[in-house]
Amino acid sequence: MYPENYRYTKEHEWVLADGDAGTIGITDHAQQELGDIVYVDLPKVGTHVESGKTFGSVESVKAVSDIYSPVSGEIVEINESLADAPEKLNTDPHGDAWLVKIKLTRPEEIQNLMSASDYQSYIGAEK
Amino acid sequence: MSDQGMNESRMVHGDKITKVTTHLSxxxxxxxxxxxxxxxxxxxxxxxxxxxxxxxxxxxxxxxxxxxxxxxxxxxxxxxxxxxxxTWNYAIDYGMYPLGSCTMKYNPRINEVVARTEGLAWAHPYQPESLSQGCLEVMEHLENALAEICGMDAVTLQPAAGAHGELTGILLIRALLEKRGNPRKKILIPDSAHGTNPATAAIAGYAVENIKSSETGGVDLAALEQLVTSDVAALMVTNPNTLGVFENNIVRVAEILHKKGAMLYMDGANMNALVGIARPGDFGVDVMHLNLHKTFSTPHGGGGPGAGPVAVKKVLEPFLPTPRLRRSGKKLTFDYKRKHSIGRVKSYYGNFGVLVRALAYILAHGGPGLKNATMDAVLNAVYIRKALEPYFDLPYKSPNMHEVVFSDDRQSKLGVRTGDIAKRLIDYGFHPYTVSFPMIVHGALMIEPTETEGRLEIDSFINAMIAIAGECETDPQMVKNAPYNTRTSRVDEVTAARKPVLRWKP
Amino acid sequence: MRYLPKSESERSAMLEACGVSSPEELFAHLPEAARLNRPLNLAPGISEYEIVEYFRDRAASTALGYTSFLGAGVYNHFRPVLVDTVVSRGEFLTSYTPYQAEIAQGTLTQIFEFQTMICQLTGMDVANASMYDGSTAVPEAAMMAVRATGKGRVLISKSVHPEYREVLATYAKYQGMPVAEFGYVAESGELDLEDLERQMDGLTGAVIIQTPNFFGIVEQVKAAAEIAHRHGALLVVVFTEAVSLGLVAPPVEADIVAGELQSFAISPSYGGPYAGIIAVKEKYIRQMPGRLVGQTTDSRGNRAFCLTLSTREQHIRREKATSNICTNQALVALMATVFMTVYGKQGLRELAEQNLAKAHYLAGKVKPRFSGKFFNEFVVKLEGKTPEEINKALLKKKIIGGLPLGRFYPELADSVLLCATEMTRRTEMDALAEVMA
Structure with missing residues (x-):
C-alpha cells in the first residue's frame, strides 16, 4: 500500500526524491480521512516552499486540509489534471494524483522523514 | 428504481412512524x-x-x-x-425544529403584522427626525429592555446579524485597548466555539489562540491563567457554552481576564437559557451580542434577516457605532458627533423591521413571561436528556440548560453516524438536530427543543429517537440510506462541489 | 402565556420526570454570584390587541401621509401584493438555513433562481445567496478583491453612497487595508477619471465605483475598468438603485458587482432589513463570501439543489474563512425574487422607463446641478434659500423634500438630492417645484 521508496510526514504527505528532483503527494490515509475530495488548491510554478510550511490545501465537501511541504525547494510543475478531476486523489493518491514536482534545495531533509513502515505504524498508533 | 422505491416506501411506514404520512406534492x-x-x-x-x-x-x-x-x-x-x-420545505409551523444553537422557537404572527404597520414599514431612514419619533421610540424601548435583560449599560441596535454583532463587539474592545495605548494581539477562543468567533477575530485584525476545554467541557481555568498575557485582548466565550452547560467559573474567568487588562466577550447565541435567570453583566461580561432571531423569536426566514444588537458596559459606550440614539427631553435624536466611535458597521440604524418584531415579542411576554419561557426551554432540554440518556452516549455529564449534546459513540460502532441518524429523523417527521457540532464532541447530536414545544411533540420526538436507536442495531444499512419519505432523497453534495453549477443556463 | 404550549399538569409531570419539584431547581447548579435574584424590570405581558395599538401609536408620530422625494439609497417603489403572500408562507418564514437539503428544496430552489436572475441583471457569471445589505457588501467586495490580487490598497470614488464608504472605513481600519478616495467632476458629477489615474499605483487591489452614483448619474464603467485593469486592480461596481438595471447597461466590465436590492419590493422600514448581493466573474468564485446554492442530483437521479463550496465559510475554515458572514438574507432575497418574477423581462424595463420619465419631468421643472446623464435621482442647487429652509416650507405642504447634501459633501451644502419613482405623481412634482422655484 505505502511505497517503500517514498518518505512520509506526520501531516500525511509523501515525497519521492531522486537527487534534487522530488514529487509530492498526499497519502492514502489522508484521502481516506478527508473522504470525497472536491477541490485542490496548489501553488504557482516557481513558488519557493519551506519544509513544514503549507503550500496549498485539499478540500472535501465539509473539510479543508492544509498541505505541508515535506521538503524545501522550488515548485517546478503542478498536476494540472487535478483541477478537473480532484477525485483522482481518492483513487490513486500515490500515483497519478501526485500534487507537485519540486526542485529540492536541501535534499538531506529527506532523512528527517518517515519510512513506509514507520509511517504505517504511526498511522496505526494515531487511530 | 421502482422496485427499490416500493421497498423503501414500505420501510418508512413502520408502525413507529406516527407523526407523518406521505402525500402528493x-x-x-x-x-x-x-x-x-x-x-x-x-x-x-x-x-x-x-x-x-x-x-x-x-x-x-x-x-x-x-x-x-x-x-x-x-x-x-x-x-x-x-x-x-x-411545500418542499420543513418549517417550525410544521413541527419541532430541534437545531442546537439555533433556537428555532415559534415565530409569533403578531410580530409580522406590527412590522408592516404603514408608518413604520414605509419610514425612510433620511426622513426628518421630527417625523421619525415613533421609530426612535421603538428603538429606545428595545435598547432599554435589552440592557435590562443583559445587565449591561448601553446597547447598539446597528449590527445586522449575530456575526456582525461579534465583529462590532471585538472592534469596540480593540478601540478601547488602542485608546489605552495597546490594542494587543490575540483573542482567546475555546475549542467548543462557533466558527464565526475565530472568523470574526481574524477580520478584526487579531490572531486566534484556541483554549482546550476542560474535562467538564468548560473553560479550563489553569489553561486560561497561563494563556492570559499582556498580548491578549479578550476571551470570546459562549455561555451557556455549546454543550448547553453553564460556565460555573464564569466570575473567576472574568477576574483572571480583568486582572491582566483583557476583556470578556460573550457570544449571546444561547441567551435563551438565561433571560430572567442570570445576566451577563452581573457575572463579569464586558460586551456581548444578542441574536434577535434566536432568543427574541424573529423568524429565521430560511437564513435571514436577523439582527445582532451589542450590549456593553459603560467603559465601552464611547466607542459604540455612530449614530447613537439620544433623548433630550421629549425628543429623540441621533448623535453623529462621537469622536471615539469605531464608526459605522452598517448603513442607517440597524435592521429596524427585525427590531420591531423583537420588541413585540418582549411586550407579549413581559418580564415575568420571559423568565417563564426560559424555564420551559430548560425543562424541555433536561427532559429530553433524561429520556434519551439510556440510548445515546452523553460525553459531558454536567447539568445542561437549554440544549443537550449526545454523541454517536454507540451507533458509530454499528456503522451509523450522527448524520445518518439525522437523516432518518426526517422520515419520522422532524427536522434534524445540529449535526457534528460542537467539534469537541466526536459525532455530536446537538438538540435544542426551545420552550415553544409542548409535551406531546417532545414525547413524539423522544420516541422517534429511541426507535432510530433501535433501527441502528437491527438494520443499520437502512438508517444509512435515509431519508425515504421525502420528495428529494439524499443529495449528492460531492458532485455539487466538484462541478459547481451555480446558475441556470438554457 | 400563549406562546408556551404546556398546561400546568403537563409541566408538573415533566418536572417530575426530571427529578425536580420546581422549575427553579433546574437552575440550582448556577453559582449564586451569577444569578439574578429579582424579577426583570420589564412590564408584564400584554395582549395582541394592545401590541397592535402600541405600534399603531408609534406609527402615528412618523411621516404617514407625507409625499417624499427622498432616495439616496432607499427608494419608494410599489411592492406587488404577491410578495407578502409568498413570504408570509410559514414554510419560507419559519424555516432555517437550508443545511438539510432533503427538506429545504423550496428555499434552495428559490435561491438558485435568485442567483440566476442576479447574474442575468448584472452580467456577472456567479452571484451569491445575498449579503446583509449594500453597505456591508462593499467591504466584503473590497476584502475579496484584496485577496484575489494580493494587493492591499483600496480606491473608492467619492460618489459612492457616503454611508457605504463609512462602513468600508470601519472594516478597513483594523485590517491594514488603506482606503483612499478619488473625486468627481464638479461640472458633470461623473467620476473624475484623471484623478483615478493619478491615484492608481501598483499596490491598489480594488477600485470601487457606483452606478448610477450617489447623485443619480450613470457612470463610465468601461473607462474605469480600463484604468483599474491596466494597473492590476479589480473593478468593483456598486449599485443602490436596482430598478436601474432594467434599463441601464449592466456593468459587464466589472470584476465584482456589489449592490443593494431594497428597490425590489423591500419596504424602506427605516433602514432595514434589506438584502445586498455580490456577483463576480467566474474565476473569483472561490474568493466569494457568503452562501452559494448549487445544482446537483439526489440519489434517485432527480434534479436537486444544495448549499455548496462551503469550505470558504466560517463554520469550516474558521479564522481562515473568506468572511465571518454566517447568514444570508433569504426571506428578503425571496421578496426580490418574487418582485423580479412579477415584473419579468418586460415589466422591469417598463418600470425603469417610468422612473426615468418621472425624474426627467421633474428635472424639467427644477434644474439639475450636474450635466451627467441621470436615472431617477439628481442634484439641485438652491438659489437664495438653504436646503433646510426649503424643506421646512415643503413640510408645511406635507412634502418631504430632497436630501440636503451638506451633511455628506460640504461643497454641496447648497444642494439637495431629489428622487422620483413610478410612485411619484405629476401633481406632487408640480407642488414641489412651486415651492422650490
Missing part, C-alpha cells in the same frame, strides 16, 4: 423553464408625464439590450410556482 419547473415570451404578471399605471427616450436621456451606449432569459410568467403561474416550492 406538486412538481414544479424553474421559473426560466416556465417562461414564455409575452406573459405578464404586472400592470403599471398609465404614465402621467411624457415618456422619455432612453437613448437620448442616458446615451445610447448606456441603454441595455433586453435581459436575456429573464422570467416571463403570468400571475397565476407565479403564485403557484412559489407556493409549490414552499
Amino acid at each position: 406538486q412538481n414544479e419547473a424553474l421559473l426560466f423553464e416556465r417562461s414564455s415570451p409575452g406573459k405578464k404578471a404586472y400592470q403599471l399605471p398609465e404614465l402621467d408625464v411624457p415618456a422619455v427616450d432612453a437613448a437620448e436621456a442616458l446615451g445610447a451606449e448606456n441603454v441595455r439590450a433586453e435581459i436575456t432569459d429573464f422570467p416571463e410568467v403570468s400571475e397565476v403561474e407565479a403564485i403557484r410556482h412559489f407556493t409549490r416550492l414552499s
Whole structure:
C-alpha cells in the first residue's frame, strides 16, 4: 500500500526524491480521512516552499486540509489534471494524483522523514 | 428504481412512524423553464408625464439590450410556482425544529403584522427626525429592555446579524485597548466555539489562540491563567457554552481576564437559557451580542434577516457605532458627533423591521413571561436528556440548560453516524438536530427543543429517537440510506462541489 | 402565556420526570454570584390587541401621509401584493438555513433562481445567496478583491453612497487595508477619471465605483475598468438603485458587482432589513463570501439543489474563512425574487422607463446641478434659500423634500438630492417645484 521508496510526514504527505528532483503527494490515509475530495488548491510554478510550511490545501465537501511541504525547494510543475478531476486523489493518491514536482534545495531533509513502515505504524498508533 | 422505491416506501411506514404520512406534492419547473415570451404578471399605471427616450436621456451606449432569459410568467403561474416550492420545505409551523444553537422557537404572527404597520414599514431612514419619533421610540424601548435583560449599560441596535454583532463587539474592545495605548494581539477562543468567533477575530485584525476545554467541557481555568498575557485582548466565550452547560467559573474567568487588562466577550447565541435567570453583566461580561432571531423569536426566514444588537458596559459606550440614539427631553435624536466611535458597521440604524418584531415579542411576554419561557426551554432540554440518556452516549455529564449534546459513540460502532441518524429523523417527521457540532464532541447530536414545544411533540420526538436507536442495531444499512419519505432523497453534495453549477443556463 | 404550549399538569409531570419539584431547581447548579435574584424590570405581558395599538401609536408620530422625494439609497417603489403572500408562507418564514437539503428544496430552489436572475441583471457569471445589505457588501467586495490580487490598497470614488464608504472605513481600519478616495467632476458629477489615474499605483487591489452614483448619474464603467485593469486592480461596481438595471447597461466590465436590492419590493422600514448581493466573474468564485446554492442530483437521479463550496465559510475554515458572514438574507432575497418574477423581462424595463420619465419631468421643472446623464435621482442647487429652509416650507405642504447634501459633501451644502419613482405623481412634482422655484 505505502511505497517503500517514498518518505512520509506526520501531516500525511509523501515525497519521492531522486537527487534534487522530488514529487509530492498526499497519502492514502489522508484521502481516506478527508473522504470525497472536491477541490485542490496548489501553488504557482516557481513558488519557493519551506519544509513544514503549507503550500496549498485539499478540500472535501465539509473539510479543508492544509498541505505541508515535506521538503524545501522550488515548485517546478503542478498536476494540472487535478483541477478537473480532484477525485483522482481518492483513487490513486500515490500515483497519478501526485500534487507537485519540486526542485529540492536541501535534499538531506529527506532523512528527517518517515519510512513506509514507520509511517504505517504511526498511522496505526494515531487511530 | 421502482422496485427499490416500493421497498423503501414500505420501510418508512413502520408502525413507529406516527407523526407523518406521505402525500402528493406538486412538481414544479424553474421559473426560466416556465417562461414564455409575452406573459405578464404586472400592470403599471398609465404614465402621467411624457415618456422619455432612453437613448437620448442616458446615451445610447448606456441603454441595455433586453435581459436575456429573464422570467416571463403570468400571475397565476407565479403564485403557484412559489407556493409549490414552499411545500418542499420543513418549517417550525410544521413541527419541532430541534437545531442546537439555533433556537428555532415559534415565530409569533403578531410580530409580522406590527412590522408592516404603514408608518413604520414605509419610514425612510433620511426622513426628518421630527417625523421619525415613533421609530426612535421603538428603538429606545428595545435598547432599554435589552440592557435590562443583559445587565449591561448601553446597547447598539446597528449590527445586522449575530456575526456582525461579534465583529462590532471585538472592534469596540480593540478601540478601547488602542485608546489605552495597546490594542494587543490575540483573542482567546475555546475549542467548543462557533466558527464565526475565530472568523470574526481574524477580520478584526487579531490572531486566534484556541483554549482546550476542560474535562467538564468548560473553560479550563489553569489553561486560561497561563494563556492570559499582556498580548491578549479578550476571551470570546459562549455561555451557556455549546454543550448547553453553564460556565460555573464564569466570575473567576472574568477576574483572571480583568486582572491582566483583557476583556470578556460573550457570544449571546444561547441567551435563551438565561433571560430572567442570570445576566451577563452581573457575572463579569464586558460586551456581548444578542441574536434577535434566536432568543427574541424573529423568524429565521430560511437564513435571514436577523439582527445582532451589542450590549456593553459603560467603559465601552464611547466607542459604540455612530449614530447613537439620544433623548433630550421629549425628543429623540441621533448623535453623529462621537469622536471615539469605531464608526459605522452598517448603513442607517440597524435592521429596524427585525427590531420591531423583537420588541413585540418582549411586550407579549413581559418580564415575568420571559423568565417563564426560559424555564420551559430548560425543562424541555433536561427532559429530553433524561429520556434519551439510556440510548445515546452523553460525553459531558454536567447539568445542561437549554440544549443537550449526545454523541454517536454507540451507533458509530454499528456503522451509523450522527448524520445518518439525522437523516432518518426526517422520515419520522422532524427536522434534524445540529449535526457534528460542537467539534469537541466526536459525532455530536446537538438538540435544542426551545420552550415553544409542548409535551406531546417532545414525547413524539423522544420516541422517534429511541426507535432510530433501535433501527441502528437491527438494520443499520437502512438508517444509512435515509431519508425515504421525502420528495428529494439524499443529495449528492460531492458532485455539487466538484462541478459547481451555480446558475441556470438554457 | 400563549406562546408556551404546556398546561400546568403537563409541566408538573415533566418536572417530575426530571427529578425536580420546581422549575427553579433546574437552575440550582448556577453559582449564586451569577444569578439574578429579582424579577426583570420589564412590564408584564400584554395582549395582541394592545401590541397592535402600541405600534399603531408609534406609527402615528412618523411621516404617514407625507409625499417624499427622498432616495439616496432607499427608494419608494410599489411592492406587488404577491410578495407578502409568498413570504408570509410559514414554510419560507419559519424555516432555517437550508443545511438539510432533503427538506429545504423550496428555499434552495428559490435561491438558485435568485442567483440566476442576479447574474442575468448584472452580467456577472456567479452571484451569491445575498449579503446583509449594500453597505456591508462593499467591504466584503473590497476584502475579496484584496485577496484575489494580493494587493492591499483600496480606491473608492467619492460618489459612492457616503454611508457605504463609512462602513468600508470601519472594516478597513483594523485590517491594514488603506482606503483612499478619488473625486468627481464638479461640472458633470461623473467620476473624475484623471484623478483615478493619478491615484492608481501598483499596490491598489480594488477600485470601487457606483452606478448610477450617489447623485443619480450613470457612470463610465468601461473607462474605469480600463484604468483599474491596466494597473492590476479589480473593478468593483456598486449599485443602490436596482430598478436601474432594467434599463441601464449592466456593468459587464466589472470584476465584482456589489449592490443593494431594497428597490425590489423591500419596504424602506427605516433602514432595514434589506438584502445586498455580490456577483463576480467566474474565476473569483472561490474568493466569494457568503452562501452559494448549487445544482446537483439526489440519489434517485432527480434534479436537486444544495448549499455548496462551503469550505470558504466560517463554520469550516474558521479564522481562515473568506468572511465571518454566517447568514444570508433569504426571506428578503425571496421578496426580490418574487418582485423580479412579477415584473419579468418586460415589466422591469417598463418600470425603469417610468422612473426615468418621472425624474426627467421633474428635472424639467427644477434644474439639475450636474450635466451627467441621470436615472431617477439628481442634484439641485438652491438659489437664495438653504436646503433646510426649503424643506421646512415643503413640510408645511406635507412634502418631504430632497436630501440636503451638506451633511455628506460640504461643497454641496447648497444642494439637495431629489428622487422620483413610478410612485411619484405629476401633481406632487408640480407642488414641489412651486415651492422650490
